[in-house]
Amino acid sequence: MNESLHLWLIPLLPFIGFVLNGLLGRRLPKSVVSTIALLAPLGSFLVVLLASRASLPHTESYGTWITAGSFNIDFTFVLDQLSLIMLLVITGVGFLIHIYSVGYMHQDDGYWRYFSYLNLFLFFMTTLVLAGNALLMFVGWEGVGLASYLLIGFWFQKKSAADAGKKAFIVNRIGDFGFLIGLFLLLANFGTLTFSELAAKIAANPAMTGGVLTAIALCLFIGATGKSAQLPLYVWLPDAMEGPTPVSALIHAATMVTAGVYMVARTHFIFDRSPLALSVVAIIGAATALFAATIGLVQNDIKRVLAYSTVSQLGYMFLGCGVAAYSAAIFHLMTHAFFKALLFLAAGSVIHAMGGEQDMRKMGGLRTKTPITFWTMTMAVLAISGFPFMSAFFSKDAILAAAFASGNLGKVLWFVGLVTAALTAFYMFRLWYLTFFGETRSHDTHPHESPRSMLGPLVILAVLSVAGGWIGAGRFAAFLSPTLGTKTEELTGNLEYVMMLLAVAAGALGWFLAHRMYHQRSAAAQLAAPAPAGHNLLANKYYVDEIYNIAIVKPLLILSKYLLEWIVDFAILGGLAWLLAGIATLSGAILQRWQSGNIRSYAAWLALGAAVLLYFVLAPHVFGAPSLPFGMAGH
């Protein structure tokens, strides 16, 4: 029995913050609210740091949750290499974003509400990551969905924000349905939901491949596509940008949306046994990466570009998972958390500077007015574009190399990933040029640099974005190998360098095109230039929302309206209710006559009742008849 690491503190501290701010925050001054809210993730981060020195994996159980026959679910937290990386990212980046939020949200009326939701999110997210069994993970999974819903719809007075919150929640439910079916299948086939037991049972049965494992893996993956915004369930994430920008950074870029990748990595022992499921994961990941990147090319809202970029980068991570390069996927997850959080926070700083303007066409020339934001953003843009020796250079390269090394399908996917890398560089530099270069295209705003509480996190994240990959994919994989196993196919020698060069070249190509189109041409020329073919298709996001609307939402509405509302609800359920009410009313109308209000009629009934009672008591004595069922008839 090794010493306790008090893992329970990690989710509990944010939960205390949530309760305190949620219940009392309205009456507390802002400084107290932010102190409480900041202490929670800081405390969790410190607990994680302390725990990281222990020998891993480390399991702590806090009692039984559900017992039914042989089936048993405990409140178990597991700290291993995988959950340690995730926790460091969640609490570390989460803490930075909390600091940033203090500056970003300082004028908002819902300040206390915002921070209590943010802490609630951390509570559920750390629960999700620490969970030692799939059901506890599901609790966190649903909880982060709730927190996400609350924060997307944070400005709920705005209809678009409230709608976006609902959309996110409903689309996630579809994915959760798949997740739940996957859990039921696991339970039916293995009788347990504890990850370690599942892994042991599958390992003990080497002949078991495909079949039910494929079904389970695909169901779990459906859950992942919902949470991690993959095709075809990605539609909620771009709309989620209605939330405050730090929320987009924390929940919809750095942490929550990566829960799907984490889940696949956590259950990799299932996916490993199902080549079909792995192929599906890889294809969906690569397709999403390309698809979202193309949409990102033409978006004008600075946050939407980043949102599609997030969808695209998550696609990379699933591509990594799909070629069984889980450690590469987690590596990219970590570096992505750094640079995408930075991108969002810098974008928030830009929006702050522009007085709430999000349209890049109205920005421009911010380089000199917001120098720190500019430089940190530059680091992030270079990082995501795969500039040599920046973080994503290592992680993206690891994924692409793993894809290339995994057979013929992998080579196709590798090429898709390479094209996506070029597109990524293009839209990121487009954003960069439109925002920071050229002349100012907005004349009624006076851009100003953000307060120090916002710039501090930017600088720290910029350092992490640059240096986050220096550990190297190989050492990272070695660190994670106790949890994720070791990868067999490795690229060696010259081929690896060729791959690297190709990836860098793709990024450079993207930069070059963006430079030509958005820097060398003046703003007027950009606007005057004829829209290239396909521009409309991309600007309208492939009409996916419209297609979903016609194919799914409208039929559902019609079904609900006519079949469910009129026939089932009104006719059947309503009819039953009316019938019951009618019976009650009728019997009431009859019995009501008894309650005449006439005192002498009551007295008469009383006397009659007494007489009847007396008769039954005395009748056996007087007439010798068999006694009626009254206990007192005996004496």
Place this chain on the structure above:
Amino acid sequence: MHLVSQEVPLVWYLLLSAVLFCLGVVGFLIKRNLITVFMSIELMLNAVNLSFVTFAHQWHEVKGQIFVFFVMMVAAAEAAVGLAIIIAVFRVRATLAVDRIDLMKL
């Protein structure tokens, strides 16, 4: 043994008691004047008293007599409270007809 039981059988006393009680019930049910209703209640109480006394005598049991004292005591208290209420009602409503004292009705 006893004069009473020799001369008048027990059943006559009980019959008288029952008749008085029924008179009380009927009076309570059909009379409209509040005071008459009140007197009917007294009649019922005293009918019961009569059967108590009868049985007490029959069984040489003093408990029956004691019960009669209790009943008389309650009846006295009830008469005091009841008459007070009747006077109060009469002052407000200027009537003693039971059916018209219906302020509590919906």
